[in-house]
Amino acid sequence: MPVGPEPAAEPVWFKSSYSGGNATECVEAAYSAQGLRVRDSKDPDGPHMAVSFEAWSRFSAALAK
Numbered sequence: 001m002p003v004g005p006e007p008a009a010e011p012v013w014f015k016s017s018y019s020g021g022n023a024t025e026c027v028e029a030a031y032s033a034q035g036l037r038v039r040d041s042k043d044p045d046g047p048h049m050a051v052s053f054e055a056w057s058r059f060s061a062a063l064a065k
Helices: 053-064
Strands: 027-031 035-040 049-052
Touching: 035 053, 049 053
Parallel strands: none
Antiparallel strands: 027 035, 035 049
């Protein structure tokens, strides 16, 4: 089974492993051809944020410091 980004016609959303243990603090992400999409799992039909893979990598690296 491949690991990593797999662009699809419809995004396949998954919950962040860092989301809180309760249902009020969940973030979901989906890979796209352009990068990553992020949304609030409590509002799946609401807005989402799209970021490039490069921007996400820099953001993640900054959090790891």
